[in-house]
Amino acid sequence: MKGVILTAGKATRLRPSTLAIGKVNLPIYDKPMIFYSVSLMIESGIKDIYIVCNDKDEQLFKNLFSFIDLKKCGININFIIENKTLGSAYALNSTKHYCEDDDVLLMFGDNIFIDNTLISKIKKTQETLEGVSVFGLKVKDPTRYGVVEKDKNGNIISIEEKPKIAKSNLVIIGLMMLKKGFYDYIARLKPSIRGEYETTDMVNLYLKEGKAKVVELDDNCEWFDTGTHDSMLEASQKIKDYQKKESIIGSIEIALYRAGLINKNEFKNLISIYTDDYQEKLLKSIEIK
Numbered sequence: 001m002k003g004v005i006l007t008a009g010k011a012t013r014l015r016p017s018t019l020a021i022g023k024v025n026l027p028i029y030d031k032p033m034i035f036y037s038v039s040l041m042i043e044s045g046i047k048d049i050y051i052v053c054n055d056k057d058e059q060l061f062k063n064l065f066s067f068i069d070l071k072k073c074g075i076n077i078n079f080i081i082e083n084k085t086l087g088s089a090y091a092l093n094s095t096k097h098y099c100e101d102d103d104v105l106l107m108f109g110d111n112i113f114i115d116n117t118l119i120s121k122i123k124k125t126q127e128t129l130e131g132v133s134v135f136g137l138k139v140k141d142p143t144r145y146g147v148v149e150k151d152k153n154g155n156i157i158s159i160e161e162k163p164k165i166a167k168s169n170l171v172i173i174g175l176m177m178l179k180k181g182f183y184d185y186i187a188r189l190k191p192s193i194r195g196e197y198e199t200t201d202m203v204n205l206y207l208k209e210g211k212a213k214v215v216e217l218d219d220n221c222e223w224f225d226t227g228t229h230d231s232m233l234e235a236s237q238k239i240k241d242y243q244k245k246e247s248i249i250g251s252i253e254i255a256l257y258r259a260g261l262i263n264k265n266e267f268k269n270l271i272s273i274y275t276d277d278y279q280e281k282l283l284k285s286i287e288i289k
Contacts, residue, residue: 001126001177002099003041003049006091007034007057007109013228022057024109025064028226029236029243030278031250032064036112039255042075044122046105050078050098052091068252068270073261087196093186100183103129106199108174112235114222114242114249121215125177131211132182132203135175137223138216145171146200148214156212161200170216172200173223179211247285257286 007024014023024034034051041049051061058079065077080094092106105122125133134156136148142163149157149167158167176199185205189197206212217223222242224235239249248254253270256262262270267286271279 001046001103001105003044003046003105003107004092004095004099005034005037005041005049005051005107005109006088007051007053014232017229022053022060023227025057025060026232027236028112028232028250029239030248033112033226033232034061034064034109035252036250037107037109038077039250039252040113040118041105041107042252042255042261043119043258044105045259047074048076048078048098050080050095051109052080052082052094055081055083067273068256070252073256075256075261087192087194088199089186089189089197089202092199093183093197096183101180103180104178104182106176106178108225110226111174112224112226112239112250113175113217114238115217115220117218118221121217122177125215129177129179131179131209131213132206133177133213133215134172134203135177136170136214136216137173137221138169138219139171140169142166142169142171147171150214150216154213154215155210156203156207156214159200159204159207170214172203172214173217174225176203243281248281251282251285253282254285 007022017026025032028036038049053061058081061079070077078098082091082094103126139145143166144162147160147163147166147168148170150170151157159172160167185202186197188205189201192198192201203212222238224231226232226235242249253267257267271282
């Protein structure tokens with residue numbers, strides 16, 4: 001399985017911050033936003049990761065990930081330039097040449113999770129993947145999102161985008177898994193009302209064929225769609241509180257260690273660039289099961 005992270009949006013809601021730097025390179029508490037999605041993929045066992053970005057951010061990403069020789073650890077980070085912003089499915093399609101012979105875990109780069117069970121759910125979903133499996137979460141105000149109606153077996157019955165009256169409180173989040181062959185579904189898409197090619201429309205094509213499932217995350221999962229300054233601040237505060245009580249999340253080094261790609265001595269060498277107190281926090285985090 002390969003991983004695709006979409007980051008090439010215009011991020012107009014985060015201006016003026018994003019006039020200087022791409023959205024996913026902005027910090028969420030103590031690390032760049034992109035670290036959370038990359039570390040999630042590494043810990044899930046994915047070794048080939050494709051980051052879809054614009055040409056302005058490509059060099060920033062290369063500089064950012066140069067602090068670790070990830071290839072030496074068995075991880076390949078690749079950058080795909082998206083020259084036109086025409087929707088999430090259009091961005092995903094830009095990876096066709098690299099990923100068409102494999103299943104893909106797709107993630108929106110501005111989505112962050114605090115969930116100790118997410119890795120195991122991703123691995124379990126991969127074992128039973130047939131078409132598309134979207135990840136969902138119950139929320140208090142579902143009318144702000146894409147609402148999913150499902151049966152007892154997790155099969156999707158319907159998806160409604162920002163309905164006035166929601167059929168359920170289960171909503172789609174920025175994470176989905178796609179079986180090899182999904183680029184054929186993208187090729188069948190037509191532009192939405194917004195003039196964009198949407199991944200939600202792709203899921204609906206699977207739905208018509210009975211090949212769309214939803215993986216419901218636990219109620220105690222914390223999910224952040226960090227598309228505004230306020231949501232970034234909220235995510236930073238929640239991560240600060242969590243890390244104070246539990247372990248550090250979004251760490252590339254911890255993900256490499258938990259994935260069995262480096263040993264403890266190699267871990268210590270990698271984190272030696274940090275302050276003594278941060279190294280201590282990282283070391284404590286890998287001791288937590």
